[in-house]
Amino acid sequence: MSDPPRSSRPELHPAEEIRLIAGAKHGDHGSFEELVDRYMGKAMTVARAYVRNREDALELAQEAFYRVYRSLDRFREGEAFAPWFYRILRNTCLNWLDKHKKRRHASLDAPIGGDPDGAPMSHADPSTVRPERQVEQSEEQRMLRAALDRLPLIHREILLLRHFQDLDYASIAQVLDIPIGTVMSRLFHARRKLKEALDAYMEGRK
Amino acid sequence: MSEVQPGEAPATERQLLLTAWLDGELDPAERARFERMLAEDPELAADAAAQKELIDLTRSLSVLEPTEAEMRRFWASFYNRTEWQVAWILLLLGVAGLLGEGLYLLISSALSWTVKAAVLSTLSGGALLIWNTARLKMRTSRFDRYRGVMR
Numbered sequence: 071m072s073d074p075p076r077s078s079r080p081e082l083h084p085a086e087e088i089r090l091i092a093g094a095k096h097g098d099h100g101s102f103e104e105l106v107d108r109y110m111g112k113a114m115t116v117a118r119a120y121v122r123n124r125e126d127a128l129e130l131a132q133e134a135f136y137r138v139y140r141s142l143d144r145f146r147e148g149e150a151f152a153p154w155f156y157r158i159l160r161n162t163c164l165n166w167l168d169k170h171k172k173r174r175h176a177s178l179d180a181p182i183g184g185d186p187d188g189a190p191m192s193h194a195d196p197s198t199v200r201p202e203r204q205v206e207q208s209e210e211q212r213m214l215r216a217a218l219d220r221l222p223l224i225h226r227e228i229l230l231l232r233h234f235q236d237l238d239y240a241s242i243a244q245v246l247d248i249p250i251g252t253v254m255s256r257l258f259h260a261r262r263k264l265k266e267a268l269d270a271y272m273e274g275r276k
Numbered sequence: 277m278s279e280v281q282p283g284e285a286p287a288t289e290r291q292l293l294l295t296a297w298l299d300g301e302l303d304p305a306e307r308a309r310f311e312r313m314l315a316e317d318p319e320l321a322a323d324a325a326a327q328k329e330l331i332d333l334t335r336s337l338s339v340l341e342p343t344e345a346e347m348r349r350f351w352a353s354f355y356n357r358t359e360w361q362v363a364w365i366l367l368l369l370g371v372a373g374l375l376g377e378g379l380y381l382l383i384s385s386a387l388s389w390t391v392k393a394a395v396l397s398t399l400s401g402g403a404l405l406i407w408n409t410a411r412l413k414m415r416t417s418r419f420d421r422y423r424g425v426m427r
Contacts, residue, residue: 094282096351103351103377107347110341110342110347111340111341112339113340114340114342115295115337115340118340124340128342128346132350132354134359135354136354139354141278143385149376154379163373181321210333210336211337211338213335213367214333214334214336218334218337229334232299233334233335234334234335234337238299238301239296239299239301254292254295254296254301255286255287255295257285257295257299258287258291258294258295258352261295261327261330261331263335264330265326265327265330267383268330268333
């Protein structure tokens with residue numbers, strides 16, 4: 071694909087997010103578009119954990135935003151947007167997997183975060199990174215993606231929600247519909263599994 | 277699904293505390309108690325350092341980003357889809373009203389029952405065909421990854 075990826079969008083300040091959601095709820099298309107713009111990359115990355123390729127991840131992220139748009143009147147102002155949104159996205163992805171009968175296999179062969187089909191990713195500006203560091207970073211990303219690929223789906227999703235989306239335990243519990251104690255133990259097992267998968271690589275870095 | 281896979285030991289309280297500490301989820305009293313444990317136990321401190329390194333590494337995962345063209349296509353289809361749904365609702369309401377009134381006029385008219393039956397059969401067949409085609413299109417096009425491809 072020759073079309074370049076958009077550059078990464080900066081994190082939304084909570085007050086700004088509340089303002090955008092309130093605007094979107096009252097029919098301001100600009101606010102909704104800004105909200106989509108800020109969340110689209112993250113949504114695609116999370117969706118990528120569930121499905122096999124970037125194109126489906128894009129489609130599912132878009133479908134989730136469409137569902138958000140239709141349900142905005144049911145969203146209670148003052149609540150956090152991210153857990154509500156990721157719950158909709160997760161349900162969209164799980165429905166898709168059920169429909170395509172892939173849920174059983176998702177833990178075995180769904181690569182995440184990366185781009186095996188040659189699709190664009192956002193990266194640090196190459197001009198500011200030394201070539202040898204670029205190689206190291208690319209190798210790190212490859213190893214990390216390969217290690218994550220080997221984890222079961224329940225571990226991949228919780229690691230992404232915690233490490234990548236930075237959701238707290240209460241929000242993760244809300245997204246996954248599990249108790250906070252289960253969030254903690256699932257994170258522990260997910261990290262242990264990831265560490266095992268990465269051990270050889272981590273040793274090599276020392 | 278069980279958190280513990282076959283052959284795995286369940287997490288101990290200390291391991292769960294370490295997990296919560298790494299995520300900043302302990303209250304101040306619990307955190308102070310755990311940090312005293314860390315200071316007194318080199319093995320626990322080494323485990324904490326290794327897990328911290330792991331977390332930092334996973335945080336470096338690249339974000340997928342759509343291209344500008346993909347976003348333009350998304351917004352075009354997004355508003356089309358909204359308008360398309362409103363249009364369908366209006367159309368169906370209109371058709372339902374016209375059909376109801378038409379059926380009433382047809383049944384109460386002086387036409388023979390053969391003609392009435394033929395008109396009803398034609399309308400039912402047409403409606404069934406439209407429904408069948410629309411359902412097939414909805415089921416196949418939603419996740420057709422090639423639908424934006426120029427042929």
